[in-house]
Amino acid sequence: MNGPEFFMQHAGYRLLPEDEKTDDVVKDTDRLFSIALPLNTGKFLRLSSCWFVVTADWVATSFKTLPEAGFRHDIDRKTAIDLALKAGKPCVLLGLGKRTTTANDIYVTYDPRAARLCEQGKTKTYDATKEKAWTS
Amino acid sequence: MEMFTLRAYLNTPIIKRGFMTLDALLMSILGKGDVSDLLRCDEGLYFASAGFPVDSVSDKFRASFVASLRPEHTPEWLEVIKTNTRSDDLQIGLARQRDAGNIINSYPTQVATAIEWYATGQMLDVLDVVKDIVAIGKRRVVGYGEVKLWEAELGEIDGLVGFADEPLRPVPTVRWHLSHDFVPVEAAWKAPYWDVRNRTKCFVPEIDL
Numbered sequence: 001m002n003g004p005e006f007f008m009q010h011a012g013y014r015l016l017p018e019d020e021k022t023d024d025v026v027k028d029t030d031r032l033f034s035i036a037l038p039l040n041t042g043k044f045l046r047l048s049s050c051w052f053v054v055t056a057d058w059v060a061t062s063f064k065t066l067p068e069a070g071f072r073h074d075i076d077r078k079t080a081i082d083l084a085l086k087a088g089k090p091c092v093l094l095g096l097g098k099r100t101t102t103a104n105d106i107y108v109t110y111d112p113r114a115a116r117l118c119e120q121g122k123t124k125t126y127d128a129t130k131e132k133a134w135t136s
Numbered sequence: 137m138e139m140f141t142l143r144a145y146l147n148t149p150i151i152k153r154g155f156m157t158l159d160a161l162l163m164s165i166l167g168k169g170d171v172s173d174l175l176r177c178d179e180g181l182y183f184a185s186a187g188f189p190v191d192s193v194s195d196k197f198r199a200s201f202v203a204s205l206r207p208e209h210t211p212e213w214l215e216v217i218k219t220n221t222r223s224d225d226l227q228i229g230l231a232r233q234r235d236a237g238n239i240i241n242s243y244p245t246q247v248a249t250a251i252e253w254y255a256t257g258q259m260l261d262v263l264d265v266v267k268d269i270v271a272i273g274k275r276r277v278v279g280y281g282e283v284k285l286w287e288a289e290l291g292e293i294d295g296l297v298g299f300a301d302e303p304l305r306p307v308p309t310v311r312w313h314l315s316h317d318f319v320p321v322e323a324a325w326k327a328p329y330w331d332v333r334n335r336t337k338c339f340v341p342e343i344d345l
Contacts, residue, residue, distance in 0.1 A: 001336065002322055004332055026332055110320040
């Protein structure tokens with residue numbers, strides 16, 4: 001499973017409107033990041049300037065999603081990344097700025113020794129087990 | 137088909153991005169997506185390793201390039217930086233013209249005696265394809281990755297697995313039958329390598345941390 005498939009299966013398809021879905025997960029991912037989505041404030045906003053930590057069990061984000069999506073908003077980014085990496089299961093760590101994200105930008109982290117922090121157009125790979133906070 | 141080692145001796149530092157597998161190199165030279173007539177291929181997986189630097193200086197440095205994108209000199213850039221309005225008004229003040237300005241890109245650059253690939257295939261045919269290539273890697277036109285000599289010799293490595301049973305190229309973990317004591321990462325394992333659809337959980341030869 002690659003990044004777009006993992007992200008869409010566990011998070012993206014909960015946000016993408018039914019009439020926008022196709023059979024192609026890459027197209028769906030690109031579409032998701034290019035349309036305005038409803039916020040819990042009643043407004044609409046493109047998926048940008050926020051972060052996502054996506055695991056198979058839970059999704060945490062700073063994007064003000066509707067409650068129906070079932071995403072967590074109770075933890076900060078650092079805590080979410082720590083939780084996801086220490087669980088030792090595949091996850092996607094996504095940091096979004098103002099630029100449009102594409103399917104190409106999304107990578108799955110399979111092992112905390114090669115954690116992949118995905119941003120638009122670049123991916124930072126680092127060994128999370130060597131971070132100071134790993135043992136604390 | 138035989139196991140062989142292909143070596144490109146370098147005159148200048150190389151800007152190598154990604155794994156630069158031998159099948160990808162041949163595909164880019166020949167302009168086609170199938171080189172199974174030259175290299176052994178099992179269900180999309182080529183027996184062709186990533187490019188490994190030989191006698192490389194351990195410290196990588198970054199080569200920086202400046203592109204001066206000034207609409208005063210390059211009118212095409214007016215189209216790129218025009219205001220986002222419905223009208224076709226391309227009136228751009230000096231301030232927005234300066235927004236384009238100089239764009240600096242830097243690339244990790246490596247000094248090495250040679251780049252080496254291990255593969256299974258038609259050694260002489262592969263050498264015939266690459267022998268006229270004068271440069272490899274990125275920024276070739278400004279002198280990086282200049283090749284002074286191509287050399288091929290029979291070898292003992294098949295292009296997938298190294299002497300220490302380590303992966304020599306991205307190999308999907310489901311197709312890796314040796315030790316799983318490697319760090320899995322998401323990587324493209326077959327061409328086209330830029331296509332996200334060809335990325336999956338792989339064991340790879342090295343991770344640039």
